[in-house]
Amino acid sequence: MITRLVFFLTAFFVIAGCERLEKLFVEEDLLERPPSKRCADCHQKIYNQWKTSRHAQAWVSEEFIKKTKNRTKTKCLSCHAPLEVKAGEKPQLRDKLREEGVNCFSCHYREETDSIHGPYKVFSPPHYSTYNPEYTSARICSGCHKKTYDNWIKTGSNKNCQECHMPSKKDRLIQKFPFMYFHSKKDLHNHSFLPLKADEQDFSITVVYKGKALMVSVKNLAVPHTVPTAQQGKPKYYLQIKGFERKETLLSESEMITPENGFEYKREKTFIFYVDKKPDEVVVELYRKLSWKKEREFVLKKRLSID
Numbered sequence: 001m002i003t004r005l006v007f008f009l010t011a012f013f014v015i016a017g018c019e020r021l022e023k024l025f026v027e028e029d030l031l032e033r034p035p036s037k038r039c040a041d042c043h044q045k046i047y048n049q050w051k052t053s054r055h056a057q058a059w060v061s062e063e064f065i066k067k068t069k070n071r072t073k074t075k076c077l078s079c080h081a082p083l084e085v086k087a088g089e090k091p092q093l094r095d096k097l098r099e100e101g102v103n104c105f106s107c108h109y110r111e112e113t114d115s116i117h118g119p120y121k122v123f124s125p126p127h128y129s130t131y132n133p134e135y136t137s138a139r140i141c142s143g144c145h146k147k148t149y150d151n152w153i154k155t156g157s158n159k160n161c162q163e164c165h166m167p168s169k170k171d172r173l174i175q176k177f178p179f180m181y182f183h184s185k186k187d188l189h190n191h192s193f194l195p196l197k198a199d200e201q202d203f204s205i206t207v208v209y210k211g212k213a214l215m216v217s218v219k220n221l222a223v224p225h226t227v228p229t230a231q232q233g234k235p236k237y238y239l240q241i242k243g244f245e246r247k248e249t250l251l252s253e254s255e256m257i258t259p260e261n262g263f264e265y266k267r268e269k270t271f272i273f274y275v276d277k278k279p280d281e282v283v284v285e286l287y288r289k290l291s292w293k294k295e296r297e298f299v300l301k302k303r304l305s306i307d
């Protein structure tokens, strides 16, 4: 193994002396919008993550097929199978490999430079690369996640989408032996585009009893866009409340919150529940349902006593 590595390193430095180094290693099909599996020949880890992401489902999603009447609503298609992603622009629909949804080349290849764009200045012999600072800005997401982006801008948050939805760790960008050892470790951003889930620390909840009513106030303290948030999907949040008097249930009610009036960042929202009798304890629960999931998920539960 070590001798092999030394051999390759020697070979590499000999070749590095030659001017046509770049041309020597170029694999031309990489700049011809190949299937994402092709990128996995070197970027295996990123490919495996992307494969599990909703971006990889954008064209084949059951709900999408249904809502677009079997993909006949043309205005619905371009963000779900884009040709090229550019900061702040709604993309164009592509012709081939639509089943891959929002795939590698749509986010990274640019015809104008005939190269792969990304967040680093790299030495990438198999394909030309162009450093492009847009990749570390929320604007790269904004052409498609327009509503969420506009909402995020208003919060004035200094955290961008990638910091939460593409968390990074130091690793190699490629896994192909032995070439991986010619490149330093960098921040590798998680390409599963995690939908994430808010938790107890992200919300403050208070309950006040006043004139036969329980007023439940909920505030989104931490997520710098409305929760839930959507462009076209219909994710939902549910608030459920149970009142107790000496451990016995007095009331059980629930209320649904839709995307249009979800929990805005740092803005309190109050729900009123009328009750016959004042409880001494109230249990508040939040649940959510993502657009593409059938079942509800538990988010949090808080037990509060009433004075």
Ligand code: HEC
Residues within 6 Å of the ligand: 058, 061, 062, 063, 064, 067, 068, 073, 075, 076, 077, 078, 079, 080, 090, 143, 144, 145, 146, 229, 230, 231, 232, 233, 234, 235, 291, 292
């Ligand atoms: C501007 C880009 C854009 C356009 C145009 C667009 N979508 Fe989407 N779509 C998105 C984004 C971003 C999401 C992910 C966030 C969300 O859930 O809304 C999404 C998610 C969805 C979802 C939920 C996820 C799923 O697979 O179940 C459905 C359904 C959907 N879109 C249907 C449509 C329909 C129907 C149209 C046309 C009326 C449309 N889209 C047009 C960007 C777009």
Ligand code: HEC
Residues within 6 Å of the ligand: 036, 039, 040, 043, 046, 047, 048, 050, 051, 055, 085, 102, 103, 104, 105, 107, 108, 118, 119, 135, 136, 137, 140, 162, 163, 166, 173, 187, 188, 189, 190, 191
């Ligand atoms: C929705 C758009 C999108 C898709 C799809 C996508 N990427 Fe990325 N990629 C990004 C963004 C944005 C960054 C930069 C993140 C940052 O620096 O904050 C990035 C970064 C990278 C990097 C540099 C290392 C890193 O993690 O920062 C590589 C390599 C890369 N992507 C390869 C791929 C490959 C291979 C695929 C397909 C398996 C792919 N990308 C799919 C948006 C995308």
Ligand code: HEC
Residues within 6 Å of the ligand: 027, 030, 031, 034, 036, 038, 039, 040, 041, 042, 043, 104, 105, 108, 109, 116, 117, 118, 119, 120, 121, 122, 123, 124, 125, 126, 127, 129, 130, 131, 132, 172, 173, 174, 176, 179, 183, 184, 186
């Ligand atoms: C034969 C190996 C190989 C294949 C296949 C390959 N790449 Fe790369 N790629 C590299 C190397 C090497 C680097 C530089 C890595 C480093 O510096 O850590 C790189 C870097 C990148 C970067 C970072 C560029 C930047 O400026 O930040 C992106 C994005 C990227 N590749 C995307 C892709 C995509 C998309 C595909 C498929 C179309 C692909 N790569 C296929 C070898 C490959």
Ligand code: HEC
Residues within 6 Å of the ligand: 054, 055, 057, 058, 059, 061, 064, 078, 079, 080, 082, 085, 091, 102, 140, 141, 142, 143, 144, 145, 161, 162, 165, 166, 193, 194, 195, 196, 290, 291, 292
């Ligand atoms: C080309 C358009 C496009 C771009 C650019 C894009 N997305 Fe998406 N994104 C979508 C679509 C379409 C979906 C919904 C796929 C589905 O479920 O059918 C989606 C889904 C998601 C989801 C999952 C939402 C859920 O309900 O689970 C997250 C998280 C996400 N995107 C984050 C990002 C981030 C962060 C960026 C920028 C780095 C980005 N996206 C760039 C189109 C895009």
Ligand code: HEC
Residues within 6 Å of the ligand: 138, 141, 145, 148, 149, 152, 157, 159, 160, 161, 162, 163, 164, 165, 195, 196, 197, 198, 199, 222, 223, 224, 225, 227, 228, 229, 230, 235, 288, 290, 291, 299
């Ligand atoms: C401080 C971290 C943070 C930042 C910054 C952030 N988000 Fe989120 N995002 C979250 C959390 C947490 C959730 C899950 C909320 C929940 O419980 O449903 C979420 C949910 C989402 C979802 C929906 C998944 C679903 O269906 O519930 C999308 C799409 C999304 N974010 C896109 C974006 C985009 C685009 C940006 C940048 C403009 C962004 N986010 C910035 C933390 C963040």
